[in-house]
Amino acid sequence: MAKIGVFTCWCGENIARHVDVEAVSEAISKLPGVACSMNYKYMCSEPGQSLISEKIKELGLTGVVVASCSPHMHLKTFRKTVELAGVNPYMVEMANIREQCSWVHSDKAVATAKAIELIGIAVAKVRRNAALQPIKVPVTKRAMVIGAGVAGIQAALDLAAGGVEVILVEREPSVGGKMAGLSETFPTLDCSQCILTPRMVEVGQHPNIKLMTYSEVEKVDGYVGNFKVTVRKKARYVDIAKCTGCGTCWNACPKKNKIPNSFDYNLGNRGAIYIPFPQAVPARPTIDADNCLRLQSMKKGKELCGICMKNCGSQAINFHDQDELVEFDVGAIVVATGYKLYSIGKEQENPNIKGYGEYGYGKYKDVIDSLQFERIISASGPTGGEPKRPSDGMTPKTVVFIQCTGSRDNAKGITYCSKICCMYTAKHTMLFKHKVHDGAAHVFYMDIRSGGKMYDEFVRRAIEQDGALYHRGRVSKIEEIKVDGVKKYRCYGADTLAGEPCVVDADLVVLACAMVPSDGVTKLAQKLSVGYNEYGFLSESHPKLRPVETNAAGVFVCGACQGPKDIPETVAQASAAAGKALIMLSQPYLTREPEIATVDEKLCAACGACVQTCPFKAITIEEIRDRKGNFIKNTSRVNPGLCMGCGTCVSVCPSKSVDLIGFTDDQVYAELESLLA
């Protein structure tokens, strides 16, 4: 006989305000199989949990229903509670009477009646629950980090320091990400290169780290602890083991300084064979096939140029290089693919986002984005750190900075705050004023958001010590004009504090564009089965309690791919992700939830519908043979390591030969029947 204990939580006032918990306990106590029905102020607290375990011991309960918040919040908590009291943890069900009841109803009678129904459903289900054992799976003690910006570098170094082998995959020819191109960094104004390059060198040299630059993830198979990742190593045409990085080739290339360098956001040039920047790791060149004379001529059956090859003393150049697919077995994956700036005024990939045609970005050469400005004032940048404007090389005297370009703009489709622009714009004004003492730095802003240690002080310094001119308002239009024969950009702004229009004729305009996720991240996320939001930022498992885990077991996130953030936060998150991955990899084996699909092999018709629909490729068609090896029949079979328990197979199976343990047809129908009764 089932002996069910039902424990209704008040959640302080959260539930009790709209649900009459006494009436609920009373009504539920009359349901068949219910041995006790109680309520308490905070079921998840120590006394609440003790109440449950006392009742288990006192009455010999066989199943428990906790009526409280979402199972996302506390299912684990209550499973632990009953387990400690000697009952199988899978004999707990939760009825969500908070998010799905008290929070969405204001009529107490309605909410109370609904709570009773919701709990009734859970009671009906728990009566059919079975004791389950977690699944044990082995772990490969190796990790992969995807993306080698500061996030990926930090995560890789921490994992490597923890004694784990790391494969660091970066799609660009060098590690470093955006930070490698920044000038000086808020809030301390230390030079970005000086703090990052030593770490870049370290990842290049660490015995536990295998660097895979100019590479991308092609395919991900397997499951937590046992991923099989195929990486495409793109043809680089340079054997980086033979190359010494001497530089003869890139200096000899006839295309030298003729091709826009994407590392400098096209403000500087490079050759067809190039290293993106002098401090690149690995400091080995790459041939840009689209611009290489030899590679292009080979397509037409000719062999032009080849000067780099002829000059290379190490015979490192191979024009017949091909993409290579390399497979890695890894136990954990850290995603650190970072961000890019939203393309203002250009075609948007996301149809819901619009550009700013009115700012003339792309049309006016001196309207640039914030990362371009970083290059212009960076000592390693194309102008050697001299602030020169792109169109004519003039030193700008008046610079207009426009914050929130794209961000927080419902009309343009990006609702979020990019979080770092207030800070880096303040930094930009300071760096500019440090170089152009008689210059004027105008900032148009909506609000100044400078929460953080020493952050507000930093912004105040820009305003008070360096004399940045802040105007609270937006710029509606930018027009190119000529003043005394010199090109200027008239910015039609507003100063809402002064309550009047504010027009500034600028030599240079810098747009603090919204941060959006890197290109291709949604494709990658799909390969990894990681969720993402409408903008493509990867979803963490819980915003507060599991900030670096994802809903794909064994896959972690850190850095700007998860949401806009600055370097300190990125690094902290990267170490957190590495720590979580290390915890996982240090286990002798992993346990997984046993709520997975299972096929009744006698009944299965092996039609393959489930095989085709399973998003995790967890089902295959197998043969059943007798002991002598005679074929009996085909059946589908679930790989318990791969199945995520999504239940898709159950819904497509025409003969309902597959069932989801923990959510069996029997349980689900009992739940429905309890509602209809």
Add this chain to the structure above:
Amino acid sequence: METELRNAIRKLLEEKTVDVAIGYGRVGVGGAVGAVFVTSPDEVDQLVWNNECRQNLAVHLTRPEIKALGKIAIVVKACDARAVVVLANESQIKREEIVVVGVVCEGVVKARFDGSNGEQFFEKCASCVEHAPKNVDVLIGDEAKAAELDAKNAPTAATSGNQAKLAKLRAMTSEERFQYWRGEFSRCVRCYACRQSCPLCYCNRCVADKNRPTRIETSASMKGVFAWNLLRAFHLAGRCVSCGSCAAACPAGIELDLLNLTLVNAAKEHFNYVAGEPGVPPLIGTYSLDDEEDFIR
């Protein structure tokens, strides 16, 4: 053609390419045409080919007792040939282990209730544009003639035969249509002849027979007959090859093929999908990262 067919099967059996040939013979009451299972070259004269060969023999391919006989040759018309392809796509048969003997079909006639032959051709034949079966190993009959017949039907294929009947139903208001099907289904006795005759209803345990919990009402009540017939139609969506066996088998004369044709048309219209093409993934239920629909990934 019959001689040609017999010779081809004789050769397959003599050379031991196959152990059994499934074909048509006069085995029913009063010499009605039905399935014969020929296992020796001496028996091939039992085989017949005429416009009474209405059954879709592919239904036998998945039966364990037939599989137990060894390697199989099967005689198919064009619509039946498509069913064989679906069976292979759904891993019910290994296509390379079966010899498919296709026969050019000029149309088959309906049976009368007493089992004798009517003069009336099946509606599906009026709109048929595939008289010569595809994806077969041996083809018997005159391909030129088949092409001629295809060409003759092509201009009216979308408006004749069952399509014409369906168009009439589609022209009704939804209430009228509901009443029409209510009337049809009310005659259903849940004999499952439709399921038995359909080559694609091969489940070991039909969901209609599932208990604990019962997924669909099992009685022949109005609720039960609606549940059953709609469920069967949905299970055949993107799979039904319009062979018409179900409708031909139904003792209540319910036009089941019209129900399925609605979904056949929908598959064609919305997804440009025709069931019975080799190696094509199923229409319903495929998970792919390259799916055109974004929301589904």
